[in-house]
Amino acid sequence: MDQVAHRIYWRNTLDLEPVTLSEGPCLTETIQIPFIYCRSPDLIPKPADWGNHIGTSIPNVPSILFFREAPSYAPPNSLEAFLNGGTLPIYIGFGSIVVEDNEKTTAMVLEAVRLTGLGSTDFENDNVYYIDDCPHEWLFQKVAAVVHHGGTGTTACGLRYGCPTTIIPFFGDQPFWEDMVAAAHVGPKPIPYKLLTADGLATAIRFCLSKEVVESARVIAKKLHASSGVKDAVRSFHAQLLLEQLRCDVLSDQPAHLKIDRKKLMLSVRLAYTIGTARSLIVIRHSLHELLIKNQRWDPVTGTTSVAIATYYRMSSSIANIFIKPAQIYRASIKAVSKQKTEPHSGVPVSPKPNVAASMALASASSLGRFFHHYSKGVMVDLPLAFAEGSRMLPKLLGDEVPDYGTGFAGLVIKPYTGVKNHGVLGGALGIGQGVLDFSTKVSTGEVYRASYAPLWAHEAG
Numbered sequence: 001m002d003q004v005a006h007r008i009y010w011r012n013t014l015d016l017e018p019v020t021l022s023e024g025p026c027l028t029e030t031i032q033i034p035f036i037y038c039r040s041p042d043l044i045p046k047p048a049d050w051g052n053h054i055g056t057s058i059p060n061v062p063s064i065l066f067f068r069e070a071p072s073y074a075p076p077n078s079l080e081a082f083l084n085g086g087t088l089p090i091y092i093g094f095g096s097i098v099v100e101d102n103e104k105t106t107a108m109v110l111e112a113v114r115l116t117g118l119g120s121t122d123f124e125n126d127n128v129y130y131i132d133d134c135p136h137e138w139l140f141q142k143v144a145a146v147v148h149h150g151g152t153g154t155t156a157c158g159l160r161y162g163c164p165t166t167i168i169p170f171f172g173d174q175p176f177w178e179d180m181v182a183a184a185h186v187g188p189k190p191i192p193y194k195l196l197t198a199d200g201l202a203t204a205i206r207f208c209l210s211k212e213v214v215e216s217a218r219v220i221a222k223k224l225h226a227s228s229g230v231k232d233a234v235r236s237f238h239a240q241l242l243l244e245q246l247r248c249d250v251l252s253d254q255p256a257h258l259k260i261d262r263k264k265l266m267l268s269v270r271l272a273y274t275i276g277t278a279r280s281l282i283v284i285r286h287s288l289h290e291l292l293i294k295n296q297r298w299d300p301v302t303g304t305t306s307v308a309i310a311t312y313y314r315m316s317s318s319i320a321n322i323f324i325k326p327a328q329i330y331r332a333s334i335k336a337v338s339k340q341k342t343e344p345h346s347g348v349p350v351s352p353k354p355n356v357a358a359s360m361a362l363a364s365a366s367s368l369g370r371f372f373h374h375y376s377k378g379v380m381v382d383l384p385l386a387f388a389e390g391s392r393m394l395p396k397l398l399g400d401e402v403p404d405y406g407t408g409f410a411g412l413v414i415k416p417y418t419g420v421k422n423h424g425v426l427g428g429a430l431g432i433g434q435g436v437l438d439f440s441t442k443v444s445t446g447e448v449y450r451a452s453y454a455p456l457w458a459h460e461a462g
Contacts, residue, residue, distance in 0.1 A: 020295050022306075031291055034240045036233065042223040043159065044180055070137035082129040088144035089129070090118075090205060091163075097149045097170055099193070112201035137161075145208040147201070150174030150190075159186065162221035164208035166201075168193050186217040296389075303390030304383055311378030318371035325367055326360035 019027065028035065032053040037044075046054075075083075083089065092109055099105045110128065118127065131139075136154060140146060140161040148154050150167035155177045158165045165187040167178035178190035188204045207213060248254045248268035256266035297303035333356045419431025 019293060023293060023295055027293065030296075031293070036236055038229075040156075040159075040224055040227065042220060042227070043184055070141075071135050073135050073138045075134070075138075079129065079131065079134075083142050088142065089127075090145050090147065090208075091139060091143045092147040093131075094149040094168065094170075095151055095154060108196065108198050109201065111198035112205065115198060115202035116205050144214075145205065147205065150177045152177065155181065159217065159220050160224050162217045164213045164217045166191070166204040166208055168196055168201075184216065184220060186213060186220055295386075297386055297393055298390065299393060300387045300390035303386035307378065307382045307386040311374060311382060314374040315371055315378070318367050318374060321367035321370070322364050325363035329359050329363055330356060 023030065027033075032051060034053045037054070090113075092113075113128070136157040140158050140163050143163060145164040145166070146154075146158040147166040147168065148158070150169045150173075152173065155165065155167065159181075165181050167174065167181060167187065167190055169175040169178050169190050170193050175190055175192070178187070181187040182189045188207045191200055191204060245266070246255055247266075248256045248271060249266050250271055251268055254268035254270065257269045258267050413435070415435035416428050416431035419427030419429070419434075421427075423430070
């Protein structure tokens with residue numbers, strides 16, 4: 001909650017309007033901010049419906065995977081002897097996941113290992129090693145397969161070293177990673193922990209040790225070793241910078257800060273100053289990324305209702321602050337005086353007593369001013385705009401769009417005619433309704449737009 005309050009305060013200090021809850025979750029997609037998924041394209045190809053801003057702008061590099069290098073690790077002698085004692089073992093562990101019944105889970109895992117038929121008859125004493133903290137980057141190079149909870153880092157590490165992988169997902173993105181592992185044929189289908197049995201785990205282990213799965217894991221590991229996540233990340237970052245729009249058009253080794261008004265010539269500060277001393281120029285600041293976050297309305301009813309509720313809330317808060325803010329200032333002054341009395345010999349010079357009454361009056365007047373601000377903006381700007389934008393969206397609900405006045409008028413004739421031609425009398429009736437809807441929501445609301453945009457421009461300019 002402290003972080004949320006800080007963000008709201010930060011936007012207020014910059015005189016920025018709050019981002020609505022309906023727009024905030026989709027903001028990255030709406031304004032298409034470039035970002036990269038730290039996933040290997042060899043494991044997860046870029047989906048066809050992802051835009052150019054998702055992944056990277058580099059062809060065939062939709063995502064990037066980073067690995068950390070194997071840390072230096074000195075294993076205990078017993079672990080080293082176990083790993084070198086015969087065939088490669090299988091790693092089974094759930095990381096930091098805390099299971100409900102540890103003893104029951106351990107017994108089930110041991111039974112699954114026994115059912116696989118791996119190792120000697122006395123498998124629990126000869127073929128099971130209980131390991132403490134050990135880096136996966138070191139250990140996974142020395143095992144035949146891995147069974148784990150499906151954490152992102154653990155999954156990536158196992159695949160990097162060619163380990164067929166069985167994932168027992170608990171929560172979060174763990175089921176997703178197991179689906180990706182199964183799709184790449186380097187592991188079985190997911191087995192949720194609540195459905196885990198000894199027979200199911202034994203079957204999954206046998207699947208991981210099959211020749212086809214081992215070969216698939218080896219191919220994935222070879223591709224991952226050939227990739228360079230850091231280099232691809234740098235290339236993608238540079239590709240998203242739009243360097244041609246960042247450079248000065250004359251001095252290409254300097255960044256562009258200004259541009260000549262009514263022309264597309266972009267200049268560095270040094271060049272603009274040099275030219276400006278010899279000739280009077282009108283220059284404006286060069287802004288590469290100007291973002292306008294618009295609240296998309298679904299229809300006129302929900303649009304105007306949400307604006308009315310928001311306006312009422314802001315007005316009510318302002319009225320309450322007419323009394324709350326002065327009270328807070330008064331209490332703060334009382335606490336300050338009490339603190340000074342309890343620390344008479346602190347040695348710190350006491351500043352002059354502020355005019356508490358003036359501060360209280362100023363806070364009350366400021367809240368009153370904000371009340372009238374919210375009232376005028378809500379009635380003259382927000383409500384008309386919400387109604388107009390919501391009305392403009394109505395034809396889209398029917399799969400249609402009216403781009404201008406002429407189309408709105410023409411719809412009164414074309415829609416009924418098309419409806420009769422395609423679907424008879426019923427289609428004609430529906431066409432009349434759709435034509436009237438187009439006319440009323442586009443032609444009439446256009447005037448509402450015209451009337452409400454002047455106050456909006458005045459508000460933004462102020």
